[in-house]
Amino acid sequence: MREVRALIVDDSSVMRKIVERALRQAGLDPLVVHEACSGTEGLEVLKAAQVDLILSDINMPSMDGLEFLRQIRAQNLAPGVPVVMITTESSEEHVKQAILAGARGYIRKPFTAEQVKERVLPLLTAA
Numbered sequence: 669m670r671e672v673r674a675l676i677v678d679d680s681s682v683m684r685k686i687v688e689r690a691l692r693q694a695g696l697d698p699l700v701v702h703e704a705c706s707g708t709e710g711l712e713v714l715k716a717a718q719v720d721l722i723l724s725d726i727n728m729p730s731m732d733g734l735e736f737l738r739q740i741r742a743q744n745l746a747p748g749v750p751v752v753m754i755t756t757e758s759s760e761e762h763v764k765q766a767i768l769a770g771a772r773g774y775i776r777k778p779f780t781a782e783q784v785k786e787r788v789l790p791l792l793t794a795a
Contacts (some may be wrong), residue, residue: 707736
C-alpha cells in the first residue's frame with residue numbers, strides 16, 4: 669500500500685494517539701500522521717502540508733470540527749480529501765450537519781480498528 673498522510677484533529681492528545689493506532693491496525697501503513705489540537709491548528713497544518721485523509725473530532729474548543737470543515741471548504745484547502753468526523757453517541761444532529769458540510773463519513777466513540785477499517789479505507793481507495 670502507498671504511504672498515506674493523515675491529519676488527526678482532536679483536543680485530546682490521547683485520542684489522537686488512539687486514532688493513529690486504529691488507523692495502523694486497520695492496515696494503513698506506511699502512515700504519516702500530522703496532529704492538531706483544534707480546528708484552527710488543523711487549518712494551519714493544511715496550509716503547510718498535503719494530506720490524503722482528515723479525521724476530526726466534532727467537539728473542540730476555539731474552533732469545533734464543524735467550523736473546521738466549513739473553513740476547509742471555504743478556503744479550498746485539501747480539495748477532494750475525504751474528511752471523517754469523530755463523534756460521541758449523543759451528537760446525531762452534529763453528524764447530519766457534518767455530512768451536509770461535506771464530511772464523507774463519521775466514526776462514533778468508542779470505536780474499534782475494524783470500524784475504522786470499514787469506514788475509512790473505502791474512502792482512500794475511492795480517491
